[in-house]
Every structure is written in C-alpha cells, then in structure tokens.
Amino acid sequence: MAENQSMKNQDSSDEIDLGQLFQLIGKGFDSLFKLILRVFVYLKRNIFILIGLAAVGFAVGYGLNQIVSKRQKTDVIVKPQLESKNYLYDVIDEIQANIDAKDSSFFESIGIEEVDFAGLEITVNRVIEEGASDRDMQYLELLQSFENTDAIADIVRAELENKSSFNHRITFYYKNEELGVQFAKKVMEYINSSTYFDEVLTISRNNARGRIEQNELLLDQVDKIITNYTNNLASRNNAVSSERIILDNQEQVNIADLFEYKNLLIRDIEIKKLELAEQTEPISIINFGKSHEVQKSFFGKNLVLIPSILIVVFLFVSFLVYLNQKSKTLIL
Template sequence: MADNQPTKTTNSDEIDLGQLLKMIGNGFNRIGDAFLRTFLYLKKNVIKLAALVVIGLLISYLLSSLVDKKLKTEVMIMPNFDSKDYVYDVIEEIQSNIRSRDSSFFENFSIDVADLEGFDLEIEPITDPEDAKEDVEQDLMYLELLQGFKEESFAVDIMRRVLTRKNIVAHRITFTYVNAQTGTELSKKILNYINTNEYFQEVKNAFRENAKMRIDQNTVLIGQIDNLISGYSQTMLQNKKESSGSIYLENESALNISSLLTLKNRFVKEIEEKKLELSEQKEVLSILNMGKTQQVRKPLFNNNFVLIPLSLVVLFFIVSFLIYLNKRASRLDVKNN
C-alpha cells in the first residue's frame, strides 16, 4: 500500500495540470469569441455609427456658426515699483466685478456693463517655472564665484544687477471678448485704470524726481572732475614735467587721476542706468507689447467638432448595452417561469 501512494500523487498532479491547461485554453477561446463578437457588432452597426458621427459634425458646425467666436488680445506687461501683488489683486477685483455686473464700479472708468458681455481677463507670469529654476541655480553659482571678488566694485555692481533682475518678471494679461472693437477699447480702459492707483502714482513721482536729481548731481560732479583733470593737464603742460599719477595743489590736496577717472566712469554709468529706468518705468504698469486682436483657438478635445460626435457614439454604445442587458434579463425571467 505504501508503494502505491506516490503513483496516486503523480496521477493527481497530472490531472490538475491538465485541468489548468484546459482552463487556460478555454480562457483564450473566450477572449477570441469576445473579439469576434465585438467585430461583428461593429460591422453590423457601422452605418449607424457613421451616421451619428456625421450628425454630430453637422450639429457642431451649426453651433459654431450660431455662437459668436471668442477673440483675445495678449498684453505683455512689467509691474514697476514692487507692484506685482497690487496688479494681481486689482485684476482679481475686476474679474469679480465683471461676474457680478457691478455698474457702479465700472462707471469709475467709463465702461458700460452691457459691453462686458463675453468679456474676461486673466494674468500669468511669462517665465516658465522650469526655466526660472535653472536661472536661479545658475545665478547662485555665479554669485558664489563672485564672492572671491566681493571687495571689487565691479563685483558689487554685478551682484546688485543679478539680484535686482530676479525680482522683475514680465507677465501676460489676456483679454477675451466677442466684439473686436469694444473688446480692444475695454482692454485699454482697464489698463489705464490699473495705472491710476494713487499710492503708486506718488511712488512713481518720487522715483522719477529722485532719478532726475541723481542725474543732475552726477552731471555736475562729472563737470567738476573734468575741470580738475583739465586744470591738472594745463599745469603739467606749463611746467613741462612728467607726472607720476598725482600732483599737489595748495601744498596739501593730492589729485589722483586714476581715482577721478574711475569715479567719473561710475557717475556716467549711473546716469545711463537712471535714464534707462526713467524710460522703462513711466507708469505703474509698463506695457512691453500690446498685441493685436486674434481668434481664440481651443485644444482639439475641447472643441465641439470632436466632443459632440464622440458623445453621440458613446451614447449609442450605452443604449446598446442597456438593450443587451434587458434581453438577457428577459431570457432569465422566461427560464425561471
């Protein structure tokens, strides 16, 4: 009896393996049958599906011809005087008042609420987050290299310029509307409204006055340096002596030509920077580019020409599946009865 036990175990294992292979074969057969049934179902209903796609395209075309097309104007702007938070807040305020149709709010800048039908705006930074991250990493490496020259004036200027540049980011305001003429006018009025903030107007005026005063002072100092260098040159020509770089005036004061020229160059550079700032920062919101009116183009799967036909086809499959379930349920009901 003990000798027969291994034989029985082997036969049992062979039977189980055979059943497993048979189950796997049946599974593949069922998959094949399901694929063939699906193919036959699509073949049987191909005309209906094609008709639904055509009907969906016709509906999409009719809707697109009846509904006004959206237009937009993209404006590239630069917030000045640390006014980025203010610009975002005031745009959010305008968006809220557009939705609520607050006529008293828009009367402040001569806008009729009736013209706001289909009008909207939004703002976003132009800099790509990934590019901004790479720029920050590069700037940090650059600043680390400049640490060894931190006592030099050129290094201080470069570090100041890098740190200042990181705080200035261009933004894009997108105005969307349905009427090209009124949409453009509304966009300009809103931009003018943003620029009329009293606080930032005072900041702007103080900034421009300080910049002009600095330019005038530096211009006077440059003239004085030129006079000193000119007087020094005339003295050297009269005495016909070679200069070692400095002479003594009135027995006490030393004149260092190299330092004066360096100081003059610094004043000239600062005048150039201030003139550039005055040119760039004339308003709270500098308009870098006022785009032209263009049509809003929606992504493919947000377009009615795709959504409506696709919805009709999906609805057809759902109805067909419900009909199939109803037939199966009726058969089961007949068998039970």
C-alpha cells in the same frame, strides 16, 4: 521504494499543474477572441446607425458654429514695477467682480460708456520664463565677493529683483471685437491710474537720475586716477612698478580693484538708465496684442464634440439594453 513512489507522485502533480495552467491561458485567449468577435459583430450590425449619428452630429455642429458668435481675446504682456504685482492681481479681481455683477456704473466711472457683458472676462497669469543662466549666477556671486558698499548692494539688489521678477499676461475675452478692444485699452489706463504708485515712480526716477549724476562724477575721478597711473608708467620707460597706487593721503589702492570699481560704476549707471526707461508706469506694457479668435482644443470644437456625444449616448443605451436582456435570463 517509498521514496521512488513519492517522487513519481510529485512529477505527476507538476504535470497536472502545468496542464491546468495552459488550459487557463487557452481559455483566456479564447474569451478575448470571443469578446473581439462580439464587438466586431456589434459594430457591423450598427455601422449605418453610427455613421448616421456622426453625420447628424457634424451637421448640427457646423450649424452651431455658424449661428453662435465665436469668442475672441486680446493678450497684454505686462511687467509690474516697484513691487506692484499684488496691486495688479487685486485690481484684476476687482474688475472681474464688476463684470460678474454687470455693474455698468463702475465701468462708466472709468470711461467705458458701452459694455457688452456677453462672454466678457479678464484673467491674469504669470508668464513662465527660463531660469537664470549659470553666467548670471556667477556674476551675482562675483558682486557679493566685493566690499559691502552701498553701490554694490544696490547693484546686487537690482539684479536679484530683475531675475526674480516675472512678466504677466492679462487676457481679455469678449465676443464683440470693437467693444472688446476698446474695453481692454480703457482697463489698462485704469490700472495705471494709481496715485500712490505715480508718486512712488516719481521719487524713484528722481533718485535714479541723482545716482547717475553721482556715479558719473565718481567715474570721472577714477578715470583721472587711472590716466595718471598710466602716465607715470610711461615716464618710467615701462619699468616694472607696484600694482598699487599711493594717493595723496598715503593710502594704497590696488589697480585691479580700481578697474573693478570702474566696471561696477558703469554697470550701476546702466541699471539706473534702464530703470528710467522701464519705470514710466506702475504696470509697464511690454506688448499689447491684437484681437484674435480663441482656439479650442480638438474635442472642444462643436464639429467633434456633438458627434462624439451622440455616439457615446447610443453605445450607453445599447449597453443598457444588453444588460436588460441578460437580466431576464437569470433565474431568481
């Protein structure tokens, strides 16, 4: 009997707990509905005020857009040569510091006679590019598997520098389009006026020309060896022969390695010619963009920002008034 009585009390307790739980859920939904209803009533009561504030805000924003001159910018995509990236960032910081100080004498010294400092700014950032493809990585691994010669080492180094180097975007901000574009051109001339990097570029270009001439001589010799090998095969009536070539000093050379060496020489010549084309200035200009207006984000535009501020201020003031009314009803 005692056990039956205990089980009945437990079932009754569970029913009470479930009932209380459903009541709490019902009260929660009721409170949420009342909150939504109060917000609806508040908006209904103040709808004309909110519409009026939005209209005033749009009008003020439109007026400011007509009065305030819009900011423009020019983007210049560049590629530093011969590890001149740090130099690029340092000289950009130097120019920006002189802009902040409004140092007209500095800009006169680099050929800029008239500077409009209103809204003038210069920044530099790295251009994010896609990573190296699997094919490029396989090519580098193939190069490393060959004998460690100077030519192969130079090719691997050039490929690694090409894959690890990034283009950079120099952005000029200004309000006067004519003066701003002229300012950007003069600054780029100043950046590329480094005497040190000019000397290094000259030496690098001379080295590249010498390497091309040397590789072309070696390539001619390799072609002669391959031609002789082909002629010997033809004279033997296409008979099966060894895959190795015996040179005059009795040294044997694998014909497959000879073809690979020829391809490496061709690749090295291509790289050096590309260096000659690219390394004309310390900071190569890939693209000098046109002047265009700075596009602001949606909430950064006056037509949206000012109405939003007016409405938020009104809602905040209404909330303070509500809190003040509630505080008067408290019994201290």
